[in-house]
Amino acid sequence: MQSAWATQAPLTSNLTEEQRKQLCDLLGNVALNLLYKASVHGYRASAFHRRCDNKGPTLLVVYNRSGYIFGGYTSVGYSQSGQKIIDREAFLFSFQGKIPVYSKVNSGCYARVDDAGMPNFGQQLYFIYEGEVVYKEGGKSYSFNAKRLYGNDTELTECEVYKVNEIRNFYMMTKEKPWRNIRLTSIQKNELMEMVRSYKPLVTSVSRVRILMIGPVGAGKSSFFNSINSIFTGHVTNKAISGYAGTSVTTQFRTYPVKDGRQGKPLPFVLCDTMGLEEQSGAGLDIEDISSILQGHIPNRYKFDPSAPFQPDEQNMSRPASLQEKIHCVVYVIDASKISLMSDKVEEKIAVIRREINSLGIPQMVLMTKVDEACPHVEKDLYQIYLSSYIKLKVQEVSSRLGVPVSCVLPVKNYSQELELETNCDVLLLSALQQMLRLADDYFDDDDDAI
Structure with missing residues (x-):
């Protein structure tokens, strides 16, 4: 029997601020309100x-004598x-160091x-059964x-139970709905990363998809590679030279493979960077x-000469390139803050280029970059x-x-001034990469040479 004082005592969470933040990252733009404390x-x-x-x-969220912090989430109320x-969003989690590792409900x-009893997940884990957690083997709902x-x-x-509240914002108060449904959570980030790791091109003769980046000077082609490389490295990197100096910082044709971690295996795609497009004739990337x-x-590393197009040597002229060497998807990188200022010459x-690619x-x-510079609400919170x-x-506008x-225009934010990775940014970047891999598969599916 709990005393009247204990029942009325203010509820204080046992979670640290860092642990609370990590759990909120798993769930998206949410706040946690403590409802129950055993x-x-x-x-x-x-x-x-x-x-x-x-x-x-x-x-x-439960805590045991050995210092473990673990528990489960359900989107369906008790x-x-x-x-x-049935709850496809449900998962179990446990802090492994600073980061919570989760196990989603199996398909x-x-x-x-x-x-009417205490919480149980899949009849595998029974929480607070006479002050203990009870685990029954053989259940199929969760793999852990x-x-x-x-x-x-x-x-x-x-044992603590929190109500999960989606954080209200200006758009929610005006009852506007998202015009695309993408879950900006660390769970979604991890699932997208796993999708990239396990991806295999539709044709066995191609080991890695080649993605060509084309765009005006300063739009963020090299920064996109740096951003994707950062996600898989685990911290912000600047391997490719990026920036804006009035003319293209990139002067060579560069092929950038990405590894799964600094010492990891190469991932199944290559990002190909080109010289930026410029207004003047004889400047920037030559259309030829x-x-x-x-x-x-x-x-790789061919240095562009804006005054003269590339001339293949006799050996290359006599040998057609293999499907592995060709480009399988083209991505136009456009600065969202400068779409309306794009000159007629660059657009032409x-x-x-589009006619040639078609x-x-x-x-x-x-890839529509610099969305934070284009919209103050997005600059304040990328979740918007x-x-x-x-x-x-x-x-x-860019579609037109x-x-x-429109379905092939994806807004993103590259890493530029940040020192640490951010979940919202990572999900947008990885979603764009996922679309590139899907388009490459469409190419393999339609290309007679891929059969």
């Missing part, structure tokens, strides 16, 4: 349900319905049973290792060089990107001016 309200099912029923999404709950399985999850120490020292790049004739150059049947998309009507208008479908 040491205050008692280790009884009636106390738990009185505080937690009909509260919507909740996060359960109601004592007696039903087996086709129920997440939990909504009964009990020793790693909580060190096989079932005696709990505390594009054809040679697309067909795989220009070697892109139109000529003739070869290579898929194309647009698909709630911003201004960014939506910019996507439609370049002749690319």
Whole structure:
């Protein structure tokens, strides 16, 4: 029996601010509101349900004698319905060092049973059963290792349940809905990274997809490579020279492979960087060089000469490039803050390039960079990107001016002045990379040479 003083005591979380932030990153743009604390309200099912029923999404966090912090999330609120709950968003987690490692509910399985007892996940983990956590082997809902999850120490020292509140903002208050549904969470980031790691081109003769980046000077082609490389390295990197000096910083044709970690294996794609497009004739990337790049004739580190297009040697002229050497997807990199200022001459150059690429049947998309500089709401909070009507208008504008479908225009923010990685930024960048790999597969699917 808990004393009246204990029942009325203010609720204080056992989570550190860093742990709270890490858990919020798993769930997206949310805040955690502590509903139930076992040491205050008692280790009884009636106390738990009185505080937690009909509260919507909740996060359960428990602590054991060995110092483990673990628990589970469900997006479906408790109601004592007696039903087996299907919840694709549910997961179990455990802090492994500073970062929580999670296990999502397995496909086709129920997440939990909504009964009158204490919380259970998939009838595998029963929380707060007489002050302990009970694990039953053989369940199919979650794939996890009990020793790693909580060190096989079932005696709990505390249990907390938090209501998960989506943070309200200007767009939510005006009841605007996101114009694209992308979950900006660390779970989504990890799933996208795993997708990239496991990706294999549709044709066995190609080991790595070659993605060509084309765009005006200073739009962020080299910065995109640096950003993707940063995500897989685990910290911000600047391997490719980037910046803006009035003319193109990139003077060579560069092929940039990306490794899965500093000492990891090469990932199944290569980003190909080119000299920037410029207004003046005889400056920037020569349009005639594009054809040679697309067909795989220009070697890595070839130095562009704006006054004269690339001339393949006799050996290259007599030997057609293999499918492995050709470009499989083209990405136009456009500065979101300068779309309306794009000159007619640059737009005409892109139109000529598009016609050449279309003739070869290579898929194309647009990477719209510097969205934070284009919209003050997005600059304040990148989470606003698909709630911003201004960014939506910019996507439609670049689609109309370049002749690319709206679905193939992806807004992103490259790393420029940041010192640490940010989940929202990573998800946008990885989603764009995912689209590039999908377009490359479309190319392989349609190309007769790929059969």
